[in-house]
Amino acid sequence: VIVDYLLELLDELRLPRRQRRRILAEVADHLACTAAELHAGGLEPAEAEREAVQRFGAAGELARSFVDQEAARGGNRAARASGLLTLLLAMLVLGPPGRVFDRGAFPEGLVAFVLAQVAIVAGGLTVVRAWRAAPFGGPRGPRLALVLRGAVVVLCCAGGTVAAATVDGLTSGASGWHAGAWLSLAAIGIGVAVTAATVSRSWRRAVAAGTSDPSPSAPAADDVLADIQAVVVLALAQLARRLPRLRRLLTPVAWSVQTLPGELACRAPRLAAWLDLRHHPWRFAVSVASAAGLAFAAGHGLAEGGVSLANLLSGLLGGALIAGVEALAALLGFAVLGRLLGIRTRTTRSRRARTSA
């Protein structure tokens, strides 16, 4: 009876060989101990084995727990790897050391710059989604699928950035590029290779668990706004746990984050409706991108010319163009990747169908 149980478990455990062997050894030992105890208590050996197996629970369910757990851990690993890659990309392409890339070159420099921004959005969403699921052992089901899709988008963008920047470096000659730039590029390349290996392994685990739906047309069962809100609250709670002295300060901040959308809806209903990520995500994306472009330009104006109202205004004026480009890029990115990343949940057609129904 115990051997049959172990064979059934082996059949259902879609995990790496080493892990499978360990689980089987532990289960075999446990069942043998229980059966021996029951036999010593007076049961016949066959009856003792049957009772031991019954107490242990169904083999299929046990295997499912292990496989699901491993898939969720894989999701965590993929999110961590893509988060680190995003950070690296952001630091090297958009941050102050970004000057190592000749961003002015067209079109390669621009492609690298835009792809890095898409990677930041995808990476941010991936990390937020995985982090929110962390207290439950990691992302599962549709959330796991979204985490993996996000990680794949980060990978593609980082790979595209490396390719575009390489072309940019090779064509711009010795004047545009120096050793530091090539080193930065190599760092991103290594990050891409490591992340690709991690994501591929995680993807296989998710497919084995049957919880990942790699189809881009699958509906997103997710709410980005709630995710962001929950992660901020979680981060504040963890900070308060580690720094008890700041608890009095952090608790009201966490409370404000939780109640902010409701407050905004009451006090500024028009603004809340405009920025409603749940119902008008493209408007939210374009508004935020435009605001970010303006803020970037204003900051640049102040940093270059010194802090003064004139510099701020000239920065903002010059930034209108950047903001326009950013908004257009956000709109295009949203149209192309929105469903894949789970931030565009319903198409106009399905909404119409729902209305007519």
Add this chain to the structure above:
Amino acid sequence: MAGEAIKGHLDGLLLAVVAEGAVHGYGAVERLRARSGGRFDLPEGTVYPALHRLEGEGLLKSRWTVVGGRRRRQYELTDRGRTELGERSNEWRLFAAAVERVLGEALTTGGSRA
């Protein structure tokens, strides 16, 4: 107690029984049953995914030992696991005390009305 009811607390309970000393899965189930006076009688297999998860989170560590010619995976608490157990115990004490206050009051009020 039904297995479903203790599922949310299984991690904390396992940390507590492993804290008594290194133990294998079968021993952990035995300790759980003994310390709960037989109330925690869940499908025994459910402890293994939990033990593996806790090990993955760095709260437990494990190694193979040979007992009576049989290989066994022994689990021990890590320093992080010990800290986590302390925090969970404190949280549980506060929660249980609050529930006790509410239920105790309800029982008293209900009793006085009756």
